[in-house]
Every structure is written in C-alpha cells, then in structure tokens.
Amino acid sequence: LKAKVVFSFHNTPNPPYRICGYFENFNLDKYFCQRILKENSFDLLIAGSKYYFDSALELGLSRDKAELIYLGIDCEFFKPMTRRKRLGARKIYDLPEEALIITLPSRIIRRKGILEAVKATEIIRKKHSKVLLFLPAFFNPFDRNYATEIKDYISKKNLSEQIIFPKKQIDHKNMNNVYAASNLVLAPSYYEGLGLTVLEAMGMGIPVVACRVHGIRESIRSGYNGILVKQKDEVQLARAIEKIFLDKDLRDKIIKNGRKTVMSKFNIKQNISRTENVYHRLLG
Numbered sequence: 001l002k003a004k005v006v007f008s009f010h011n012t013p014n015p016p017y018r019i020c021g022y023f024e025n026f027n028l029d030k031y032f033c034q035r036i037l038k039e040n041s042f043d044l045l046i047a048g049s050k051y052y053f054d055s056a057l058e059l060g061l062s063r064d065k066a067e068l069i070y071l072g073i074d075c076e077f078f079k080p081m082t083r084r085k086r087l088g089a090r091k092i093y094d095l096p097e098e099a100l101i102i103t104l105p106s107r108i109i110r111r112k113g114i115l116e117a118v119k120a121t122e123i124i125r126k127k128h129s130k131v132l133l134f135l136p137a138f139f140n141p142f143d144r145n146y147a148t149e150i151k152d153y154i155s156k157k158n159l160s161e162q163i164i165f166p167k168k169q170i171d172h173k174n175m176n177n178v179y180a181a182s183n184l185v186l187a188p189s190y191y192e193g194l195g196l197t198v199l200e201a202m203g204m205g206i207p208v209v210a211c212r213v214h215g216i217r218e219s220i221r222s223g224y225n226g227i228l229v230k231q232k233d234e235v236q237l238a239r240a241i242e243k244i245f246l247d248k249d250l251r252d253k254i255i256k257n258g259r260k261t262v263m264s265k266f267n268i269k270q271n272i273s274r275t276e277n278v279y280h281r282l283l284g
Helices: 026-039 050-058 083-092 114-125 144-156 172-180 196-203 234-246 248-265 268-283
Strands: 006-009 044-047 066-068 100-103 131-134 184-187 208-211 227-229
Touching: 006 050, 006 268, 044 050, 044 268, 050 066, 083 172, 114 131, 114 144, 114 234, 172 196, 184 196, 184 234, 196 208, 196 248, 208 234, 227 234, 234 248
Parallel strands: 006 044, 044 066, 100 131, 100 184, 184 208, 208 227
Antiparallel strands: none
16 A cells, blocks of 8 residues: 555453454464564554553564554543433433432443442342442343343342333433433453543543453552452442442542543543644654
C-alpha cells in the first residue's frame, strides 16, 4: 500500500487459553499473532492499554513500532447527573425509586462474571433487602448457553425478585441513563484489556467494584477510586459492595477520585489529539 499502515491491538490475551482468539488452538493462535507482529509489514501498532502494549512486546513486536495511547470515553456524555435526572432514568427502565441498584453492564459471557454477581447479590440480600441487581445486556445475551445457566440458577434459588432484566434492547447511546439509574457498578471479570464500562461508570460518578485483573488495575486503585477484589469470589464481591453502601466517606471519596481519574487519563478528546499527533509524525 502506498500509505502508512497503523493498527490496534484490542483483543484481550488470556494465556494459556487465547491471544487474539482467532484460532481455538492456543499455540496456533499465539504463533499467528507472533508472525503478524514480527513481520514488520506495518508502520505502527497503537495499544489501548498498558496490558495490550506489554502483551504485544512479549509477542515480539519491535519497541520502535509500538505506541501506548489509552482508550478513552466521552467525558461530556458520561458525566454526573442531578438527582432529578437520575430518578428520571430509573423510570425509563422501571427501576424502583427506593432500591439500591447494582448494575453489571457487560455482555452476557462467562468471563464477565455475571453468575458471581448474582451470587453476591444473593448474599447481600440476606441483610439488605433493598438491593437489586440490574443486567441491562440480558435482553439479547451474547452467550445464550451461559444466559440459560444464569436463569436456571436464579429459578432454582428463587431469586427472580432481586434480579432485573431489561424489557427491550438498550442501545449504547442510552448507557449514560443506565449508569445514572445505578447506585453502584460491578465489573467482576476474569480478565480485561482495560474495561470501558469501568471508565464510563467512573465518569458518571458511580462507584465501582471490580476484580483485580490486568487492564482494570490500570484505572482503579483500590480504596482510592474504586474497590478491587479477587476474581471468581462472590463473598469478597458482596463484602466490597456492602462496604461502599455503608461507608459514606469512602463512597464520596471513590466517586470524586473516579471522575478525576477519567478526566486526567482516559478523556477521549485528549487521546484523539495524541493519535492525530502520531499520524502527523508518521507522515513526516
């Protein structure tokens, strides 16, 4: 091509199971990615997180062809709302005004830890009956077998009153209302490249409880702008949620520092500007 070639590394590695997920066989998948990165038939790779950046270098990418520019969010779209607007957002999704809404806004796939979130809600509800779990992506689950497993567990444990499913598909352009209707956002993922839902919630001024995994650790410092827990551990998850609900000082601190973190490091306007500067540099 008579052009500069720039591409992105944005498909989360999870050794020894996958690198980019193009092949089911891990060794073949790894070799495929190594071959692309070592061929050098491109001008630059832009990584959207430090985890992506480090993974590319480990696979053989030359350091002079790597650039770290964080993925970002629109901080004007994902920004704190007034109490009146937040109550209005609850009406949109038929969420009870007096409830404590925990939202898990990810795709319905196993690595997002949805079943652990259901179990954590089950634990919390034994002491706090106003807590409800909202799963806004459940109308059209990405993994239908996993969705069936979740529904079977809810039915078996008689948890239907504490889990809220959307009545229609929710478009991403309405996700600011989903966050606004929430008291807390969960990201109990098994692994992440960065975790955009975490950033969106932080931008909205909603406290976040997430798992201590690659990617998410780049945006959340536990106790400062969120709480991190061990993955696949619904007991720790429940304790962290309860701690945020009961400790107002901690909650206020997390909300304030979450917005501050996003504005300073993950603001898409700044990151677009950095990307443009890289393009100008490549063009000489």
